[in-house]
Amino acid sequence: MPVSSDEVVIKATGLTKVFKDFWGRPKARAVDNVDFEVRRGEVFGLLGPNGSGKSTTIKMILGLLYPTKGHLTVFGASPRDVKTKARIGYLPEESYLYRYLNPGETLDFFGNLFALDSGDRQKRTEQLIEMVGLNQARTRTVGEFSKGMQRRIGLAQALINDPDLVILDEPTAGLDPIGCREVKDLILALAKRGKTVILSSHLLSDVEDVCDRAVIYYGGKIQAQGTLQELLSERDQVRITAPALSRETMDKVLEIIRADTGAEVRVDHPTQNLESYFLGVVERARAQAETSGATSGNQVAAFIRGGAEAGASQSDRVLERLTKAPPTAAPVVEAKAPESAVNNARLDALTKSEPSSEPAPPAAPAPKAADLSKANEKLSGLLGGKKP
Ligand SMILES: Nc1ncnc2c1ncn2[C@@H]1O[C@H](COP(=O)(O)OP(=O)(O)OP(=O)(O)O)[C@@H](O)[C@H]1O
Ligand SMILES: [Mg+2]
Numbered sequence: 182m183p184v185s186s187d188e189v190v191i192k193a194t195g196l197t198k199v200f201k202d203f204w205g206r207p208k209a210r211a212v213d214n215v216d217f218e219v220r221r222g223e224v225f226g227l228l229g230p231n232g233s234g235k236s237t238t239i240k241m242i243l244g245l246l247y248p249t250k251g252h253l254t255v256f257g258a259s260p261r262d263v264k265t266k267a268r269i270g271y272l273p274e275e276s277y278l279y280r281y282l283n284p285g286e287t288l289d290f291f292g293n294l295f296a297l298d299s300g301d302r303q304k305r306t307e308q309l310i311e312m313v314g315l316n317q318a319r320t321r322t323v324g325e326f327s328k329g330m331q332r333r334i335g336l337a338q339a340l341i342n343d344p345d346l347v348i349l350d351e352p353t354a355g356l357d358p359i360g361c362r363e364v365k366d367l368i369l370a371l372a373k374r375g376k377t378v379i380l381s382s383h384l385l386s387d388v389e390d391v392c393d394r395a396v397i398y399y400g401g402k403i404q405a406q407g408t409l410q411e412l413l414s415e416r417d418q419v420r421i422t423a424p425a426l427s428r429e430t431m432d433k434v435l436e437i438i439r440a441d442t443g444a445e446v447r448v449d450h451p452t453q454n455l456e457s458y459f460l461g462v463v464e465r466a467r468a469q470a471e472t473s474g475a476t477s478g479n480q481v482a483a484f485i486r487g488g489a490e491a492g493a494s495q496s497d498r499v500l501e502r503l504t505k506a507p508p509t510a511a512p513v514v515e516a517k518a519p520e521s522a523v524n525n526a527r528l529d530a531l532t533k534s535e536p537s538s539e540p541a542p543p544a545a546p547a548p549k550a551a552d553l554s555k556a557n558e559k560l561s562g563l564l565g566g567k568k569p
Contacts, residue, residue: 188221190346190377191242195251198237198401211237213401214251219379219394221345224372226388227381229398235381236274238398239348242379243271255346267295270344274351274381276335280324284315284334287323288341295342301484302341308482309337314363328355336364343485347371348379353387358459365391370481386454389413422451 198212212234219225227235240246241253244260258265278287285306292302310316313333318326323334332355339347349368353361361384368378368391382388388395389409396406405412426434431448438446 189218190221190223190256191217191219191379192254193217193238193251194253196238196241196248196253197250198234198241198246199249210401212241212248215396215398215401215403217396217403217406219377221377222372222375223394224368224378224380224392226392226395227379227398228383228385228388228395233398234401235398236350237401239350239379239381242348243269267342268345270339270342270347272332272335272339272347272349272352274354276331278323278331278334278338281322283322284310284319284337287334288337291338292341297341305341305343305482305484308484309340312367312482313337314360329357329360332356332364333360336367340482340485344376346377346379350381351383352380353382353384361387362460367481371485374481374485376485 194216196212196215197210199207200209200211202208215234215238227238229235237246241248242255242260244255244262244266253260255262255265256268260266279290282290288306288309289302292305297305310319313336315330315333315337318330323331326334332352336349336352339349352368353364356364365387368380372378372391372393378391380388380392392409394406394408395412396403398404435446435448
């Protein structure tokens, strides 16, 4: 488990968000008087049923929504502070990517919005594509990516500015078990480097595997919060794990326990979880089969530092891009983003909401069977990079 420090990264006190209707009448109390703290190096889980206030909380942390009441600081400052935003990486629930760009162009585009120079952009793009295991798909456009592949490129995008705080909304949605494990390992590796990670997920096993602490929302209120250990341990029971015992020894042990407690005792064999069983099966299969030279994913990109400040000033634009659907008509983005500083004309073109007058290009071709099988080979290959 990652080690968190005492440094408070996010502090929410009495945080409340009420959505109002056109006439200013309260419509939904999305977040209702919540208090929580997230510390540096911690993996913090936001749990709760649909509509319970998780995304609204995330949007307030990102400075995209104003709290109606209460107080919220991120790195000791307002979430709206540009310097604060530059230290955050965000993977939205829905990836809004430019379907006609390939992975390299996508990352170059976001690097450009953070005003990274061209050398840095290139280096980070290479490392991130490698890290999320998309090396073999680098010539394809993200519009033809499967859902899991889109999550992978989204994750790479969230790390391009080497953020200190990474906010991931449903990061493993649509990923196969290998991809899920890789994302979870990556989250743990980021936390080890002192990054703070906020994770919203409906997959409870993911939260259980990686989070240090979690809050559970219901109806905009926090119903429970604490370390996973605090939330899950059943204090009135103990479990003893031992090597297989002889019948005689087992009878003796059971006799002692029954005499002592007078209660029923249950004996069974521990089972491994389905995830570790699945990964074991695939790993054995991979060891026996030829691979097609797929590279290993899941090594943390070398440029990602241990909690240093990322110096970007264009983060407002990045958040804007991430939370707005890109135009679906003509491809207004050229294949390569400009090498120099941010090109305002191009950004303006990208943020235009009216449909372009250019004729719409033909729809992106569906992935071919050969491509899919290549992707599958790649996924098997990714296991090569896993820890023993
Ligand atoms: N822009 C908005 N205008 C009005 N109501 C909103 C708005 N955004 C969210 N809400 C309401 O706020 C409540 C909390 O929504 P939120 O999106 O935070 O839930 P969530 O926990 O992220 O749910 P999910 O698991 O479905 O993503 C819901 O009742 C929702 O309808
Ligand atoms: Mg949500």
